[in-house]
Amino acid sequence: MQFRHKIAGGDFTKAGNVASSVKKILRQLNIDHSVSKRVVIGLYEGEVNVVAHAFSGIIDVDIDEMRVKVIITDKGPGIADIEQAMEEGYSTATPQVREMGFGAGMGLSNMKKNSDSMKISSKIDEGTIVELITFIKPNAG
Amino acid sequence: MWNLLLLSNQMQDKNQNRDFHHALTVHIEMCIGCTHCMAVCPTQAIRVKNGKAKISANRCVDCGECYKACPVEAIVVEQDDLKMIFKFPVRVILIPSVLIGQFPRKIMTSSIYNALKEIGFTHIFEVENTVDMVLEAGRQYMHEQKERPVISSYCPAIIRLIQVKYPSLISNIMKVNPPIDMTAMYYREKLKGSGIPEDQIGLFYATPCAAKIAAVKSPVGEIESAVTGVININFLYNQILKFLQRKYTESEPPETDNLLSSRGILWSLTRGEAIHSNGRALAIDGIKNVNEFLENIDNEKLDKIDFLELRACDESCAGGILLSGNRFLTVERLKNRAEEYRAREDDKDRKLKEGFLNISEHGFLGDIRPRPMDKLDEDISSALKKMERQRRIMCFLPGLDCAGCGAPDCQTLSEDIVLGNAQISDCIFMQQQMVKQNLLSQEQAFRITENIWGKERLEKNCNKLGAENENN
Numbered sequence: 092m093q094f095r096h097k098i099a100g101g102d103f104t105k106a107g108n109v110a111s112s113v114k115k116i117l118r119q120l121n122i123d124h125s126v127s128k129r130v131v132i133g134l135y136e137g138e139v140n141v142v143a144h145a146f147s148g149i150i151d152v153d154i155d156e157m158r159v160k161v162i163i164t165d166k167g168p169g170i171a172d173i174e175q176a177m178e179e180g181y182s183t184a185t186p187q188v189r190e191m192g193f194g195a196g197m198g199l200s201n202m203k204k205n206s207d208s209m210k211i212s213s214k215i216d217e218g219t220i221v222e223l224i225t226f227i228k229p230n231a232g
Numbered sequence: 233m234w235n236l237l238l239l240s241n242q243m244q245d246k247n248q249n250r251d252f253h254h255a256l257t258v259h260i261e262m263c264i265g266c267t268h269c270m271a272v273c274p275t276q277a278i279r280v281k282n283g284k285a286k287i288s289a290n291r292c293v294d295c296g297e298c299y300k301a302c303p304v305e306a307i308v309v310e311q312d313d314l315k316m317i318f319k320f321p322v323r324v325i326l327i328p329s330v331l332i333g334q335f336p337r338k339i340m341t342s343s344i345y346n347a348l349k350e351i352g353f354t355h356i357f358e359v360e361n362t363v364d365m366v367l368e369a370g371r372q373y374m375h376e377q378k379e380r381p382v383i384s385s386y387c388p389a390i391i392r393l394i395q396v397k398y399p400s401l402i403s404n405i406m407k408v409n410p411p412i413d414m415t416a417m418y419y420r421e422k423l424k425g426s427g428i429p430e431d432q433i434g435l436f437y438a439t440p441c442a443a444k445i446a447a448v449k450s451p452v453g454e455i456e457s458a459v460t461g462v463i464n465i466n467f468l469y470n471q472i473l474k475f476l477q478r479k480y481t482e483s484e485p486p487e488t489d490n491l492l493s494s495r496g497i498l499w500s501l502t503r504g505e506a507i508h509s510n511g512r513a514l515a516i517d518g519i520k521n522v523n524e525f526l527e528n529i530d531n532e533k534l535d536k537i538d539f540l541e542l543r544a545c546d547e548s549c550a551g552g553i554l555l556s557g558n559r560f561l562t563v564e565r566l567k568n569r570a571e572e573y574r575a576r577e578d579d580k581d582r583k584l585k586e587g588f589l590n591i592s593e594h595g596f597l598g599d600i601r602p603r604p605m606d607k608l609d610e611d612i613s614s615a616l617k618k619m620e621r622q623r624r625i626m627c628f629l630p631g632l633d634c635a636g637c638g639a640p641d642c643q644t645l646s647e648d649i650v651l652g653n654a655q656i657s658d659c660i661f662m663q664q665q666m667v668k669q670n671l672l673s674q675e676q677a678f679r680i681t682e683n684i685w686g687k688e689r690l691e692k693n694c695n696k697l698g699a700e701n702e703n704n
Contacts (some may be wrong), residue, residue: 092616092623107530115527120615121607124400128531135530156613227612 093153098138100146100167103191109150110135120154126227129205130159133223136198136205137163143188144168145218158207161223170213177203254292255310255445256299258285262306264696265686269298269307270640274519275396275605279648280638283686291605293392294443295519295544296553303697309442309554312461314471317352320434320460322423325353326415327438329360329497330549332569333562334469339476341569342485347475349486351468355419356486359437360496362414362589367495367508369408369595374510374539381537382406384505385597388447389544390522395452398526399602404540407597411499412437412444413451416458418589434460438468440552443544452600466554493577494570500549501563503541511538517551519544608650618650625649629659636660638684658684 094116096109110131117127134150141148145167153160170176176183177199184194199221203209206223213219265283277291278298285306287298299307317323325348332341345356374382383404385391394401409417416435423433437459439445445464448457498504506515514537516522522542545551550562589595608622609615625646633641637658639648648654656662657672657680666672682690694700 092620107528110530111528115606116619118399118604118606119608119619120612121604121610122612128400132531135532154616156616 092155093151096150096152098141098148098150100142100144100148100165103142103193106139106142106193107135109138109152113152116152116154117159122159122227126159126225130161130223130225132205133202133225134161136202137161137221137223139193140198140221141165141167143184143193156227158227159225161206161221161225163221163223164218165220166218169215169217170211170219171215173211173213253446253450254287254289255294255442255449256287256292256296257308257310258287259306259308260284262304264304264306265689266303267635267640268301268303270635272297272301273640274523275393276640276644278640280635280684282683283689290603291396293389293396293544294441294446295389295393296442297519299442299553309464310445311439311464311467312436314351314463314467316461317434317436317463321432322355322428322434323353324355324357324419324423324433324435325438325463326357326359326412326419326435326459328412328440328465328500328549329358329492329566329569330440330500330552330555330562331438331465331468333550333565334465334555334557335472335565337565337568343476344472345486345488347472348468350475351471353436354487355423356488357415357419358492358496359412359415360499361411361489361491362418363411363496363499364493365418365589365591365595366408366411366414366499369414369591370406370505370508372591373406373408373596377406379404380535381540383540383542386410386500386505386541387443387543387548388452389441389443389519390542391452391600392443392446393519393522393544394526395600395603396605397523399604401526402600402602405600407600409595409597411496412448412459413457414589414594417594420458421589436461436463438463438465440465440549440555441545442553452597464554465552466556469556492573494574497566497570497573501566502543502548504548506539506541509539509541512536513539513541515541515543517543517548518546608647622646622650625656628656628662628665630661632661634660655680 098105098109113134114127114131117130137150141163145165148163148165151162175181179200180196182194182196188194202221202223207226208224210222211219263284265280265285267280269285270278270280274295274297275291275293277288279286299309332344335344348356381404383394383401383406385406385408391405394405416437420433420435424430435458437444437448439462445462448459448462451457495508502517503515506513516525522544545553547559547563550566551559555562607615608618626642629642629646631642637645637654637660639645639654645654645659649656657666660681663672663677663680667674667677695702
């Protein structure tokens with residue numbers, strides 16, 4: 092099953108909306124909350140990244156029996172050094188964004204921690220694509 | 233091995249049924265099938281069938297929103313018969329501090345106590361007498377438990393809401409017995425200690441709400457409640473008034489004690505618990521507010537809060553559905569009473585400490601089980617198929633949430649359809665479409681409407697509100 096959400100860059104009022112709606116869907120699918128918690132954290136970080144750094148973005152969520160796949164595609168400045176961006180605490184967020192409580196430099200590393208596979212590709216001045224896969228383990232009850 | 237498994241499954245089923253006890257029921261004869269209750273239910277537990285409201289046991293959390301919304305008093309709250317107390321030689325009434333708050337200040341607490349004695353109780357204690365013990369148990373729990381936020385276990389409607397709607401937060405619930413259970417255990421032990429046989433002690437709880445009744449009748453995380461029976465405050469209030477008006481000769485005052493603290497008096501009000509928490513604590517009252525908060529807050533923000541006091545009623549227990557007094561005046565009276573207590577209380581004087589309970593033995597709750605209501609199927613592939621179908625159905629439903637189908641909104645109808653509990657033709661807009669396309673006859677459509685709303689609904693009736701003879 093596929094869901095698509097569009098997000099606008101710079102609109103912090105809506106950051107987290109996709110994560111909230113996916114949270115409910117995972118509940119309806121009876122997916123173990125330890126799994127859904129990880130998916131939702133990754134999604135939320137992804138949303139904030141698009142809002143804080145990009146002009147616009149699309150989040151595709153694809154769920155099947157085995158895994159939840161999230162693909163976040165944005166139009167934006169791109170990431171110059173992905174390895175550096177993955178480091179905890181490294182951030183290119185503007186002082187204004189930090190003042191709002193975002194941009195702590197934990198986004199990408201949190202996404203990696205909360206997924207079973209993460210792929211990033213990026214082109215400067217074009218945008219970034221992040222793909223997260225979280226496996227669904229058999230429900231404990 | 234298989235037999236054992238089967239047995240344990242059966243036992244689980246039995247426990248599960250016990251969990252589903254509800255204090256709210258629909259009085260079928262009174263119900264006019266008007267949808268007011270359905271619209272306010274925070275867990276979409278109500279549907280209208282045959283012109284009558286039906287509450288789903290799996291979804292109901294006993295919050296009482298439907299009771300408040302019903303214009304014809306068709307939602308009833310069960311209670312035990314007052315006569316039942318006379319089966320016991322020792323008749324204890326446990327009154328919550330909001331009961332005192334029902335009366336104007338000029339009526340002294342001692343007069344209320346005397347009235348309760350006239351009604352037939354031999355011992356009168358306040359529910360919040362053990363609050364200092366609950367506080368101590370809470371401190372221990374917060375110290376040992378590292379997961380944040382810790383969610384208060386005080387309001388039973390909120391615990392039930394988390395069980396059905398937010399099962400991932402169950403591990404955050406503070407597993408500390410709320411004051412009513414702690415107090416009931418305390419006095420049961422104390423009276424037993426004074427030589428009274430246990431079967432002669434009846435412990436009754438004057439409840440301000442339906443959720444507490446359900447909690448006593450089917451406790452979550454406890455083996456059995458120490459409370460014998462429940463008397464609804466609205467009923468007790470009328471009885472007390474009767475005795476207050478009557479002039480009776482001063483008799484022996486009832487048995488009581490003076491364990492109550494200012495902390496106890498304020499406990500059931502909003503911020504009554506949160507104010508004692510170290511670190512970041514939030515207090516949220518009103519089940520709609522709680523729902524909105526839990527639905528939308530992201531985990532990262534939630535993790536940074538240490539303590540959450542969540543209460544189902546506006547102004548917490550002062551807004552209990554079985555109270556008739558104005559909730560803001562109740563809060564005022566309790567605050568004044570707490571002030572009087574504070575002026576003369578000595579914090580070192582905690583008489584309960586060497587009491588009849590020890591915290592490690594009686595202070596903590598057992599496991600609380602999830603009862604997820606949102607799941608479409610146990611099995612993920614079936615759930616996925618149902619969800620796909622549900623989303624396809626939503627393409628056709630009008631999205632008006634008119635409740636013409638007997639469900640509160642289009643989303644809920646689509647869910648009911650994929651779960652096999654409703655038909656797409658239950659939607660009155662779909663009926664129009666289907667009649668136009670000759671998929672349904674006019675006669676069939678009419679019968680569907682009759683099945684949902686009852687035969688009488690489509691007959692002339694001038695007695696309803698706003699009609700020609702509305703007062704008849």
